[in-house]
Amino acid sequence: MATLLLVRHGRTTANASGVLAGRTPGVVLDDTGVEQAARAGARIAAVPIARLVTSPQERCKQTAKAVADAQRGAGHPAVRARSEKALAECDYGDWQGQPIKELLKDPLWRTVQQQPSAVSFPGGESMVVMQHRAVSAVRRIDAAVTAEHGAEAVWVAVSHGDIIKALLADALGLHLDLFQRIHVDPASVSVIRFAPDRPYVLATNTHDGDLSWLRAKPAEGGAVVGGGAGPR
Template identity: 35%
Template sequence: MTLLYLVRHGTNDFTGKRLVGRMPGVHLNDAGRKQAAAVTRVLQSRSISAIYSSPLERAMETAFPLGQILNLPIQPQPGLQEVDFGDWQGLSTKKMQRRKLFKVAQQTPSLMRFPGGESYQEAQERVVRALIEVTAGVAEDKAVACFSHSDVICLAIAHFIGLPLDSFHSLTAETGSICVLSLKDNRNALLKMNWLPGDSV
């Protein structure tokens, strides 16, 4: 059995206001740094042997305190990258909701391809490949931490627990939250979803 901790990056100044996607230069704000510290306090005692992160700054910065305290490198993993939202990247939440394809993205995501970007199915396949790769060969008494983004985390969890792609929006991963998966010989289990460690710290 391998325990996989999937952590959504902490809050930034655009959270809930703009679809930043893969925009460079988006950093954690003070609230996000506090979330990263709360995540570190929880995960530092969880037998984590490797830390991987989306290459985007907000994810790397969330992972950094854990890497420091465990003396482990933060390994950038392109497969954990945010969904490529293409032409939607940078849109305000209001403008995004006015797009004709918004209902498709929300109601039938299996049919959604972002103009100039990738489809949800492609994003799901990408992150699943990455997670299989980073957990391969991990000792049974060790765990892996991966820092990523909301849709990417929920797409991965949907795959591993057998939830249809069109239902992945029923899952939630808020900023600074932890989701815990147990992976073993195709007998996977979701142990925690959208766990907010700051609530109990």
């Protein structure tokens, strides 16, 4: 199957001010976030991407544009970002737009930290539903990319912290209640390969480094005992 790069959007005005943005309109990258998105795009430009999908939130669209611009700058075929509703930010309901320091006082915060599978945000969605819609979407898109471009194709999904953590938890075989053990920073790149036997998590929360190894042909025969020789 193809290889998926999960990119969190760059830092936003809400991140910097300690507000839970959720799906609030008009939340955009700040100056730091713009720089972060450009760096992520430049890293990904080491390999041509077959498809680029993004959450419909503006901050993700901005980050996806930086990825597309870097592809064009590197001489790769032009790629247009496609909006995917299933990768939208979690619907935090009444929590949306609230200062984090105030949400810390809510008894639900403790459940979010310790048992997220039991959380349903007031006026919003449950974290179980959030994970299910995102996992279903990336597996569907990955299968389509593989069918169209082959098992060596690389594609990019730009989304949000909790969405990416939920996707990584699923790929790692972790229960949703353990997903808070995973950290995903703004504009970080994580890598999953959905092979026929199982998902393989190749990288998480990376900020720097060469990604040209993604050009290597995927290994056959499952996980190599002892770890193998790595990509060539």
